[in-house]
Amino acid sequence: MPYLGEVCAVATAMCWTVSSLSFGIASRAVGGIATNQFRLWAALPVLALLVWWSSGEVWPTQAPMERIVLLALSGLAGLVLGDIGYFHALATIGPRLSSVVMATWPAMAAGIAALQGDLPNGWMVLGIALSMLGVALVLMRSREGSAWSPNLSPRQWWLGIGGALLGALGQAGGVVLARQGMAETADLPAGVSPLPATLVRMATGAVALQLLAIVQRRPLAMLIVLRHRAAFAGAMVGMVFGPVLGVWLSMTATHLAPLGIAATLMASSPLFMMPVARIAYGARVGWLGFVGTLVAVGGAALLLLTR
Numbered sequence: 640m641p642y643l644g645e646v647c648a649v650a651t652a653m654c655w656t657v658s659s660l661s662f663g664i665a666s667r668a669v670g671g672i673a674t675n676q677f678r679l680w681a682a683l684p685v686l687a688l689l690v691w692w693s694s695g696e697v698w699p700t701q702a703p704m705e706r707i708v709l710l711a712l713s714g715l716a717g718l719v720l721g722d723i724g725y726f727h728a729l730a731t732i733g734p735r736l737s738s739v740v741m742a743t744w745p746a747m748a749a750g751i752a753a754l755q756g757d758l759p760n761g762w763m764v765l766g767i768a769l770s771m772l773g774v775a776l777v778l779m780r781s782r783e784g785s786a787w788s789p790n791l792s793p794r795q796w797w798l799g800i801g802g803a804l805l806g807a808l809g810q811a812g813g814v815v816l817a818r819q820g821m822a823e824t825a826d827l828p829a830g831v832s833p834l835p836a837t838l839v840r841m842a843t844g845a846v847a848l849q850l851l852a853i854v855q856r857r858p859l860a861m862l863i864v865l866r867h868r869a870a871f872a873g874a875m876v877g878m879v880f881g882p883v884l885g886v887w888l889s890m891t892a893t894h895l896a897p898l899g900i901a902a903t904l905m906a907s908s909p910l911f912m913m914p915v916a917r918i919a920y921g922a923r924v925g926w927l928g929f930v931g932t933l934v935a936v937g938g939a940a941l942l943l944l945t946r
Contacts, residue, residue, distance in 0.1 A: 644896025648904035651888040656911040658881030659738055660919055663729035663787075665873035669863045671726030676852055677861035677874050679718065679845040682882035686838045689887075699835035706831050709820035710839040713813045718844030718882075719851070721809015724802035731799035733787025735916035735924075738909040739777045739932055740803035745902055745939040746770050747811035766942025773935025777928050786921045813840075814902065818893050833890030841882055903940040910936055 665674040691697045699707070728737040746767040749759050759767070778800070791799070817840065823830040852858050864870045892901040909932050916922035924932070 642896075644892050644894070644901055645904060647888045648892035648896060648901045649907070651885055651892055651905045652908040653911055654880040654885035654888060655905070655908045656738070656915055658877040658885055659729060659734040659908070659912065660915060661873040661877030662726060662881065663734040663737070663873075665864065665870040665877065666726050666730035667788075668870040668873070669867050670860075671723065671730050672848075672852065672855075672857065673860040673863050674870065674874055674877075675722050675726045676845075676848050677864040678878045678882055679841060679848055680861065681875070681878045683838075683841055683845050685878075685883050686834070686841055686887075689883075690835050690838050693834055694832070697838075699831060699839065702831045702835070703827065706820050706827070707839060709816050710831070710836050711843040713816035713820060714840030714843035715847055716816060717809050717813025718840060719809075719847045721806045721813060722844075723848075724805025724809065727802035728799045728806060731788060731791060731795055732803065733916070733920075733922070735787075735909070735912050735922050736777065737799075737803045737806070738912045739935055740774055740800060741807045741810065742906055742909055742935045742939050743770055743774055743804065744807035744810040744814075745906055745942045747808050748815055748902070749942055751811055751815055760945065762945040763942050766938045766940070766945065769938025769941060770935050771938070773931045773933070773938055776931030776934060779927060779931075786916075786923065814889075814893060817890060818898060821890065821894050830894070833894050834887055837886045837890050840886070899944045903944055906939040907936055 662674055662678065665677075687697045690699075725737065725741065728740070749763055749767060753759060788795075817836060820839075821831045821833065821836050849858070852860050864874050889905060892905060895901075896904075913924050913929070913932060917924065
């Protein structure tokens with residue numbers, strides 16, 4: 640199918656819009672750690688069944704170990720490090736503002752590439768500058784108050800922003816590592832399919848987050864989700880549109896479409912979030928927030944398309 644990767648990238652942005660709102664509701668009710676732990680373990684058997692249905696095996700046994708390691712590292716970066724910060728942001732500053740700050744992840748991906756010796760060109764630097772300017776404009780507007788958490792202290796607000804930035808960093812590292820893990824090479828002409836790659840990332844994330852919960856002496860933190868009706872409904876909807884459909888579609892998009900185009904389309908989630916946030920919880924975007932969102936997404940698009 641022509642443009643299948645691009646279609647999957649747009650569908651990914653839409654799925655992430657739904658999952659961000661759903662996980663935000665659950666995280667606000669019971670906390671980010673419990674919600675994150677629940678959604679990974681809930682998604683894991685669903686993904687395993689999908690992998691078994693599509694390939695006849697529940698684990699990509701044909702993939703070389705170095706590919707499994709890359710995908711596992713991708714899961715640690717995106718689904719553990721990144722999502723710990725992102726879920727905290729969802730619970731505090733809300734889905735709309737979190738999604739805009741998350742739009743900085745392409746700039747962070749460019750920074751990772753620069754550390755590897757791939758220095759940005761002039762257009763990429765302009766894209767980074769526009770992305771940062773757009774986020775700054777949105778943050779200026781958001782200091783006036785929030786329909787999501789109107790009583791946040793300045794410290795809580797900044798910790799939420801920091802969580803979203805951590806989520807962006809995890810997303811950037813996760814995408815870079817996942818693409819390397821799925822790549823088609825001479826020794827592996829077909830690469831690693833997106834669905835098994837998603838399963839490896841999800842399994843790694845679930846185990847790592849469980850170990851973290853044990854260290855925190857909260858091994859069964861996710862059970863609180865089962866006892867809270869709104870949190871359970873939000874976590875289940877978010878699980879379907881996030882770890883299952885969203886991550887699968889994102890892996891398919893990065894596998895089939897040029898990385899710059901796929902990443903640009905996936906980074907458009909804040910545009911979808913504006914009307915959703917207005918309808919769902921009465922978020923007032925305002926002209927400054929609207930312009931800032933457009934500038935941030937446009938900067939991310941310019942940055943990725945010129946790579």
